Amino acid sequence: MTQATTSGAAPGAAPAAPVTRRRVRGDGVDLAVYEQGDRSRPTVLLMHGYPDTHAVWGEVAARLAGRYHVVRYDVRGAGASSRPFGRKRYTFDYLMSDMRAVLDATAPERKVHLVGHDWGSIQSWEAACTMPERFASFTSISGPCLDHVAHWTRRNLARPTPANLKRAAGQGARSWYIYFFQTPLLPELMWLAGLSRPFSRALELGEGVAPRDGHPARTMARDGASGVGLYRANMVQRLRRPRDRRTDVPTQVIVPTKDLFVSPHLVGGLGGRVPHLSLRPIAAGHWVPRSHPDVIARWITEHITGVQGGPLTTAESRALKRARVGGDRRAFDGSLVVVTGAGSGIGRATALAFAERGAEVVAADLDLATAQRTAELAGLVGPAGHPYQVDVSDAAAMEDFAKSVLHDHGVPDVVVNNAGIGMAGSFLDHTVGDWDAVLGVNLWGVVHGSRLFAAQMVERGQGGHIVNTSSAAAFTPSRTLPAYATSKAAVLMLSECLRAELKGKGIGVTAICPGIVNTNITRTSRFVGRGTEEQARSQEKAARAYALRGFGPEGVAEQIVNAVRDDRAVVPVTPEARLSYLTSRLSPRMMRLLARFNAG
Structure with a gap:
């Protein structure tokens, strides 16, 4: 056995454990292990x-x-391992013989935890399905079982709906290189003629994976030429005559949603063939082991620990639960949802809607008693809720709140910035203090919540969703709502800007725009420029009008849940909100004319 060094430690991190290299005899080849x-x-x-x-x-x-x-080992035809001649020497039978030889040499008489990427994952599926007794767990990344792909394609073509045909055609387009590799000699000649350099450059520009010592390998030209045999020996045969491949090995499939070669849709129907299945999407490209090593290592560790029954943190346990497929799993099982303004109205209804679907809810409100009541109700329909008191307009308080949530419960999967106050009256009657109050809660509260929790989501690297409560007033100008409408319009634009920035990190952003909804905000809204009695009459009048409309906060909560599920950008909730949104786009002049009407 000889010592060898390979790179891969994080810059500035403690030195990685030393790597030893040895030769293992596979099926007619020497494998570098x-x-x-x-x-x-x-x-x-x-x-x-x-x-x-x-x-x-x-x-x-x-x-x-x-x-x-x-x-780790270099498969036949790659790196420091032997390069057999002839297509037949790359069939699954030979690959499985090689893997068995490595397992016997490195982990005799015990199960191992198998992890595969790309073609390594394709052959790992074959191993997990044909010799499951050798594996304690399996993690697949960007490399589906060829038999499963064939069955998936046939199912889509058997029911040629537009959606099914689009999925099948999409994967067909992603697989262009597979067809090219079936041509004789040309792929090998291109690799040997210098394809390695543009390939490395494309990897850096397309996925942000910069070259480092060992990857891409100096042997890439020969590896690429030899490895074409993998495609020629297995692809067409399996896709034409798929087998019924199943496995009981606990399997985790990591799904890079920006993969240019493997469609995320290929996991469809997989639960029927893999009963112990977890799916973990990540906003990343094909070479995710290089671009997101921290996340991949953490997920592998969590999966192994869960399979072994080892101790997990609350956040790890929640993540595994969220990833599980099948059984009686609810839509948001394992999710952590933070809702501000959760003490009543839309906030409370939203917290309960997520709790009913399995989410663990953090209910935050300025009024601690109402937040406690919401958390208590959430615990009756779902996991235990957690109340917090916070003033969303206070930057320092929100910093402490975000840190407390992170420390006590982990990074949230969904954040609903819902806290808001109402204010009506003439612009000239609004004082600077009035503007500070409205913008502090309605806009700065959303800014603080989005900024702090988005940073946590980005650092975690597992995506998430932010919902900001705007209003139909955001696109419905009114002479009686200058401060309120301005704050909500700002929330709408902020949400659009955030969505553009965070989309590439797997974080969705939604602006919810309710119309006339019967909540307590009508009784707490201020009507500036009016005396105490007149203000009370205005509040009572508004409350009666909203009550007659008959649209409750539960309807908004359902739309919020659906928006997170479907990753919708802007959601006008009520019919009048949808009409206003459409009119604001088609006829802004009409909206300006209506704005002159004084509803007060």
């Missing part, structure tokens, strides 16, 4: 794809080696 970490600990086998070598896992392996015995 790399080991890292304590051999007495559970073994994790990392399988690389095409046209990579074991080194693509460098960063992930470095993060896992302190806890596991990590094994």
Whole structure:
């Protein structure tokens, strides 16, 4: 056995565990096998794809080696392993023989935790389905089972709806290189003629994966030319005559939603063939082990720990529950949802709607007693709720609130910035203090909540969703609502800007725009420029009008839940809100004329 070094430790991190290299005899080939970490600990086998070598896992392996015995090897035709001649030498039978030889040499008589990326995942599916007794868990990344792909394609074509045809055609377009690899000699000649350099450049520009020592490998030209045999030996045969592949190995599928080669839709129907299945989407491209090694290493660890029944933090347990597929799982099981202004009205209804669907709710309000009541009600229909008192207009208080949520419960999956106050009256009657009050809660509260929790979501790297409560007043100008309408219009524009920025990080942003909704805000709204008695009469008049409209906060809550599920950008809730939104786009002049009407 000889010592070898591979890169992959995070810059500035503690030195990675040393890597040892040895040769293992596979089926007619010598395989270069790399080991890292304590051999007495559970073994994790990392399988690389095409046209990579074991080194693509460098960063992930470095993060896992302190806890596991990590094994990698260059598959036949790649890196320092032998390069057999002839297409037949790359069939699944040979690949499985190689894997068995590595398992026997590195982890004899015990189950290992299997992880595969790209072609490494494709052959790992074959292993998990044909020799499940060798594996304690399986994590698949960007490499589906070929038999499952064939069955998925046939199901879509058997029911040629526009959606099914679009999915099938989309994957067909992503698979262009597979057809190219079936042509004789040309792919090999292109690799040997210098395709490695533009490939590396495309990897850096397209996915932000900069070259580092070991990846892309210096042997890439030869690896790419030899590895074409994987496609020629297996693809067409399996897609034409798919087998009924199933596995009981606890399986986690990490789904990069920006993958240019593997459609996220390929996981459809997978639960019927893999009973112990978890799905974990990530806003990343195909080479996610290089671009997001922290997330991948963490998810592998969580999956293994869950399978082994080891101790998990609350956040880890919630994440695993959220990822599970099938059973009696509710839509938001395992999700953490933060709602501000949760003490009453739309906020309380939203908190309860998410709780009914399995979410753990953080109910925040300026009035602690009402927040406690909401948390108590949430606990009756879902997981235990958590009340917090916070003034959303206070930047320091919101900083403390966000830190407390992170420390006590973890990073939220959904944040609903709902807290708001109403104010009506002539612009000239609004004081600076009035403007400060409205903008402080309605706008700055949304800014604080979005800024603080979005930062947590981005750092976690697992996506999320932010919902900001705007209003139909955002696109319905009125002479009687200058401050309120301005604050809500700002929330709408802020939401659009945030959506553009955060979309690439897997974080959705929605602006909810209710119309006339019967909530307590009508009785707490201020009518500036009016005496005490006149103000009380105005509040009572508004409350009666909203009550007669008969649209309750539960209807808004349902729309919020649906908006998160469907990742909608702007949601005018009530019919009058939708009409105003449409009119504001088609006839702004009409809206300006209506704005002159004094409803007070």
